[in-house]
Structure formats: C-alpha cells, structure tokens
Amino acid sequence: MQQVTLTLPMLPDMELTASKMACAMGEHIGLSPDKIDEVQMAVVEACINAFEHSSANDREVHICLKVLGSDEQPAGLEILIQDSGVGFSPDKLAPVPTEHPRAIPRKRGHGLRIIKGLMDEVDILSSAEGTTVVMRKMR
Amino acid sequence: MTESLKLNIDETRDGVAVIYTDGYINNQGGEEIARLAYExxxxxxxxxxxxxxxxxxxxxxxxxxxxxxxxxxxxxxxxLAFCCLTPTIEKTFHIMGLAQYAGIYADEDAAFEELSP
Structure with missing residues (x-):
C-alpha cells in the first residue's frame, strides 16, 4: 500500500497544500479530473473545519493519504484528516436547505455536508481528544 | 502563504456587470468579491x-x-447569477442550497439571455 503523510500548521491557505497533494495522488492512481476536483474540495473543507473549529492546542492538522487496492490495480484513495482538538458531534450538520425562496441556508457549518456530498464514503471519529475525518473516493 | 484572488470587471455589457474571478475563493476572496459587488x-x-x-x-x-x-x-x-463553473463547484453550490437563489449558467451567452432586459 502506498501512502503519504504530512503535518500542516493551521495557517492561512495551508489547506491548499493538502489539496495539491491529494491532486497528485489522484493523478497517480488514475482518478478522473472531476473526481480529483471533488477530492480537492473535500480536503480543503476538512482542513478548514479543523482550522476553524478544533481549538487544537498544537495548531496542527495531520493528513494521511493512502492508495486503496494494490499497486498494480489501485481502487481509490483514502484520506485521513486528524486534529487533536476538542471534538464535536458529527450529527450536528447544518440544516438541509428548504424550498422557501427567502430561507437562505445558514452561513456556516456546511463543510461536512460538502464533504459527504463530494466523497463516496465518509466516517467521522470525534471525541474530547480530537477528530479524525476519514474519506474515500473510488476510481 | 496566501493565494490572492484576482478580479476583473466588465461594466460595458447591456445592464449587467460581469465580475471575472481568477483563483481561490476563500474568506478573503469572498470579501473582495463582496466589496466589488456592493460598490x-x-x-x-x-x-x-x-x-x-x-x-x-x-x-x-x-x-x-x-x-x-x-x-x-x-x-x-x-x-446575481453565475456562469462557467467547474462541475465540482456547481455540485457544491447545489449542496449548499445556493443554486435555489441564483441562476447558474453554462456560459455568458446563456446567462445574458436570462439577465438582459
């Protein structure tokens, strides 16, 4: 199994470094350009969630990108984004937008909805010791 | 490291101002667009x-x-309308519900058909 890990400081635009790495891994295993774009956006959102909401004392986000399947026949990408912050309840998603013309959706808290909408599988492990978002995109 | 968004504007089109974005739309980029839009x-x-x-x-x-x-x-x-979105950005706009309140068009010609007087 091939994997890449990196640790990012919680500084402006550092999420783009993670997304560029995800792009390179996606290209390496032959993901389509649209799927790579989706992975990049999801990685950006997961990093921003950690930056904005984790309150991690070390102000770091740990990222691991793994190729699923074999080296000869990669099946997809698994991406773990981990912080050591205060955790949260994964059930607290922003409300689903309604059809009412003036009911513009709440302005924050959409990151997880975006991640779930763009990735094939998403698991969130959160406790008072931190949060790990595990997401997968298959070829 | 910050990646600034570049904006260009065309106010010469019939009753519609077109704002062209080049780069990452994050909080700073969004605020730049808002400042220009409010002007x-x-x-x-x-x-x-x-x-x-x-x-x-x-x-x-x-x-x-x-x-x-x-x-x-x-x-x-x-x-306010949008055009020339990548499929992923369009999908994201739908996920966030933005597409219910603003037109999304494939290109400028399609947008002008709807927006022009």
Whole structure:
C-alpha cells in the first residue's frame, strides 16, 4: 500500500497544500479530473473545519493519504484528516436547505455536508481528544 | 502563504456587470468579491454575473459570503447569477442550497439571455 503523510500548521491557505497533494495522488492512481476536483474540495473543507473549529492546542492538522487496492490495480484513495482538538458531534450538520425562496441556508457549518456530498464514503471519529475525518473516493 | 484572488470587471455589457474571478475563493476572496459587488450596487447596478472560469476551488466560507451577496441582491430586487463553473463547484453550490437563489449558467451567452432586459 502506498501512502503519504504530512503535518500542516493551521495557517492561512495551508489547506491548499493538502489539496495539491491529494491532486497528485489522484493523478497517480488514475482518478478522473472531476473526481480529483471533488477530492480537492473535500480536503480543503476538512482542513478548514479543523482550522476553524478544533481549538487544537498544537495548531496542527495531520493528513494521511493512502492508495486503496494494490499497486498494480489501485481502487481509490483514502484520506485521513486528524486534529487533536476538542471534538464535536458529527450529527450536528447544518440544516438541509428548504424550498422557501427567502430561507437562505445558514452561513456556516456546511463543510461536512460538502464533504459527504463530494466523497463516496465518509466516517467521522470525534471525541474530547480530537477528530479524525476519514474519506474515500473510488476510481 | 496566501493565494490572492484576482478580479476583473466588465461594466460595458447591456445592464449587467460581469465580475471575472481568477483563483481561490476563500474568506478573503469572498470579501473582495463582496466589496466589488456592493460598490456596483451602490452605483445602481442591480444585475451581476459572476464568471468563475478562472476558479477551481471555492471553500464554504467563500460560498457563505456569496450567499450574503445574494441576500443583498434579493433586498434590492436585483439578480446575481453565475456562469462557467467547474462541475465540482456547481455540485457544491447545489449542496449548499445556493443554486435555489441564483441562476447558474453554462456560459455568458446563456446567462445574458436570462439577465438582459
């Protein structure tokens, strides 16, 4: 199994470094350009969630990108984004937008909805010791 | 390291101001777009088209600021529309519900058909 890990400081635009790495891994295993774009956006959102909401004392986000399947026949990408912050309840998603013309959706808290909408599988492990978002995109 | 968003504007089109974005729309980029949009609104412009051909990544904070611009346009009975989105940005706009309140068009010609008087 091939994997890449990196640790990012919680500084402006550092999420783009993670997304560029995800792009390179996606290209390496032959993901389509649209799927790579989706992975990049999801990685950006997961990093921003950690930056904005984790309150991690070390102000770091740990990222691991793994190729699923074999080296000869990669099946997809698994991406773990981990912080050591205060955790949260994964059930607290922003409300689903309604059809009412003036009911513009709440302005924050959409990151997880975006991640779930763009990735094939998403698991969130959160406790008072931190949060790990595990997401997968298959070829 | 920050990646600044570049903006260009075309106010010569018939009743519609077109804002062209080039780069990442994050909180700073979103605020730049909002500042420009509000300047145009203050000048009496009520129809704005955001051409995102030069943008590959938008984050949720940037989108939340775009939603604020839509709210402002609704207040003045104006229109904000988007064109030339990547499939992923269009999908993200639908996930966030933004697509219910602003037109999304494949290109400028399609947008002008709807926006022009």
């Amino acid at each position: 145009l609104i203050d000048k009496g412009q009520s129809k704005l088209l955001l051409n995102l051909a030069g943008t590959k990544i938008v984050n949720s904070i940037g989108i939340s600021i775009l939603i604020e611009i839509i709210e402002k346009m609704l207040e003045i009975d104006g229109k």
